[in-house]
Amino acid sequence: xxxxxxxxxxxxxxxxxxxxxxxxxxxxxxxxxxxxxxxxxxxxxxxxxxxxxxxxxxxxxxxxxxxxxxxxxxxxxxxxxxxxxxxxxxxxxxxxxxxxxxxxxxxxxxxxxxxxxxxxxxxxxxxxxxxxxxxxxxxxxxxxxxxxxxxxxxxxxxxxxxxxxxxxxxxxxxxxxxxxxxxxxxxxxxxxxxxxxxxxxxxxxxxxxxxxxxxxxxxxxx
Amino acid sequence: xxxxxxxxxxxxxxxxxxxxxxxxxxxxxxxxxxxxxxxxxxxxxxxxxxxxxxxxxxxxxxxxxxxxxxxxxxxxxxxxxxxxxxxxxxxxxxxxxxxxxxxxxxxxxxxxxxxxxxxxxxxxxxxxxxxxxxxxxxxxxxxxxxxxxxxxxxxxxxxxxxxxxxxxxxxxxxxxxxxxxxxxxxxxxxxxxxxxxxxxxxxxxxxxxxxxxxxxxxxxxx
DNA sequence: GGTTTGACTTTGAGCACTCAAAATACTCTA
DNA sequence: TAGAGTATTTTGAGTGCTCAAAGTCAAACC
Numbered sequence: 001x002x003x004x005x006x007x008x009x010x011x012x013x014x015x016x017x018x019x020x021x022x023x024x025x026x027x028x029x030x031x032x033x034x035x036x037x038x039x040x041x042x043x044x045x046x047x048x049x050x051x052x053x054x055x056x057x058x059x060x061x062x063x064x065x066x067x068x069x070x071x072x073x074x075x076x077x078x079x080x081x082x083x084x085x086x087x088x089x090x091x092x093x094x095x096x097x098x099x100x101x102x103x104x105x106x107x108x109x110x111x112x113x114x115x116x117x118x119x120x121x122x123x124x125x126x127x128x129x130x131x132x133x134x135x136x137x138x139x140x141x142x143x144x145x146x147x148x149x150x151x152x153x154x155x156x157x158x159x160x161x162x163x164x165x166x167x168x169x170x171x172x173x174x175x176x177x178x179x180x181x182x183x184x185x186x187x188x189x190x191x192x193x194x195x196x197x198x199x200x201x202x203x204x205x206x207x208x209x210x211x212x213x214x215x216x217x218x219x220x221x222x
Numbered sequence: 223x224x225x226x227x228x229x230x231x232x233x234x235x236x237x238x239x240x241x242x243x244x245x246x247x248x249x250x251x252x253x254x255x256x257x258x259x260x261x262x263x264x265x266x267x268x269x270x271x272x273x274x275x276x277x278x279x280x281x282x283x284x285x286x287x288x289x290x291x292x293x294x295x296x297x298x299x300x301x302x303x304x305x306x307x308x309x310x311x312x313x314x315x316x317x318x319x320x321x322x323x324x325x326x327x328x329x330x331x332x333x334x335x336x337x338x339x340x341x342x343x344x345x346x347x348x349x350x351x352x353x354x355x356x357x358x359x360x361x362x363x364x365x366x367x368x369x370x371x372x373x374x375x376x377x378x379x380x381x382x383x384x385x386x387x388x389x390x391x392x393x394x395x396x397x398x399x400x401x402x403x404x405x406x407x408x409x410x411x412x413x414x415x416x417x418x419x420x421x422x423x424x425x426x427x428x429x430x431x432x433x434x435x436x437x438x439x440x441x442x443x444x
Numbered sequence: 445g446g447t448t449t450g451a452c453t454t455t456g457a458g459c460a461c462t463c464a465a466a467a468t469a470c471t472c473t474a
Numbered sequence: 475t476a477g478a479g480t481a482t483t484t485t486g487a488g489t490g491c492t493c494a495a496a497g498t499c500a501a502a503c504c
Binding site: 086089090091092096100103104106107108109111112115116119 | 318338341
């Protein structure tokens with residue numbers, strides 16, 4: 001049985017790898033993601049390599065092995081199903097469920113997870129639009145075609161599909177703006193000089209976001 | 223923040239103390255309850271005493287302080303609310319929720335717990351009939367007047383209130399016999415020599431239990 | 445009163461995880 | 475190509491929890 005710590009390292013590696021699928025994850029990135037000093041990450045990664053969960057080359061970075069990836073996807077599945085459950089059943093706010101799920105993801109058994117999955121009708125994405133890996137450890141990558149509000153076409157009707165930030169304050173802000181997954185939007189215009197994007201959510205006022213914030217909101221064509 | 227281990231020691235001490243409210247808990251009992259060797263229990267209890275959670279006299283046993291008891295009751299509250307939730311909402315069998323709750327009780331936040339409590343309509347007892355401590359750390363002791371099937375009056379209509387054993391196989395057995403909390407029963411007769419109790423659950427066949435098993439089933443008068 | 449017995453405590457050690465700080469390797473510039 | 479700067483690894487130490495085994499205590503028994 002993988003310890004809570006091991007599960008967290010694997011999950012973090014998986015998330016980092018999704019961000020840049022063809023590179024190995026550097027120790028520095030992993031360490032900051034895990035909130036530990038670099039030396040700790042090195043030690044831990046060597047232990048993970050001994051268990052066959054990652055491939056590690058000194059000074060070359062880490063990559064999950066297939067076994068490590070399977071485990072990581074299982075953790076991610078638990079995390080995202082728990083998030084969905086907290087929002088849909090217990091009525092928690094989508095901005096606060098991430099931290100709750102971080103704690104619960106290590107405590108839910110397969111049996112409970114299966115019940116949650118069934119109860120929710122086997123959802124494909126969580127409340128932030130992040131895809132939920134299947135029980136067999138497959139992760140939908142329909143995401144590849146998603147663009148963000150910082151890069152999509154201007155004046156075209158689109159739908160918000162996913163928000164890739166878990167900061168409660170950010171999520172609360174865009175919630176107040178009406179920019180939650182499922183909502184229809186248009187980008188009215190973009191300006192590189194002012195670093196701003198004018199966004200028009202359906203049935204609401206136009207609002208302006210900085211490029212960095214706009215880049216966190218992914219959209220799909222309707 | 224109390225670690226998972228500390229929470230488990232406190233919970234176990236609380237349960238042992240309820241069994242014999244005026245004695246201190248011996249190291250031997252605590253160690254077997256926790257599944258550790260006696261030396262480990264001694265070490266741990268000294269640490270708990272340093273934190274002010276228990277009072278400890280070498281070779282005299284342990285007792286929870288008020289602070290320790292409050293913490294223990296909070297753990298017990300989480301445990302029993304989670305059990306109820308798993309049975310009532312996710313439809314798990316009451317025989318299997320104990321172990322699930324042992325894992326989850328350390329991961330649910332106050333916020334989630336409050337939602338669960340509200341969702342269930344603020345129940346007073348869990349699926350086994352065990353009372354749920356209040357959010358302020360009070361435990362109902364209406365239990366004092368409960369008798370068991372091994373000690374109650376003969377031929378008097380009674381209702382099963384509580385089952386004080388968490389063994390899945392035992393729970394499954396009495397479930398098959400129809401001896402779950404809420405069911406009406408009569409004890410037809412008892413025999414000290416054969417160590418047997420003849421029990422008549424309402425609308426079912428009479429069945430015979432050994433005294434030890436009968437003593438685990440608590441009843442209240444109707 | 446001495447010995448046995450059983451419960452309890454102490455000691456020394458190990459595992460998993462962490463940090464601080466020193467040592468090392470790589471990269472980039474001048 | 476030497477030196478500077480940065481990322482990474484190593485080392486030594488500490489925390490929390492655990493065990494095995496040796497030592498201690500107290501009550502009971504002969």
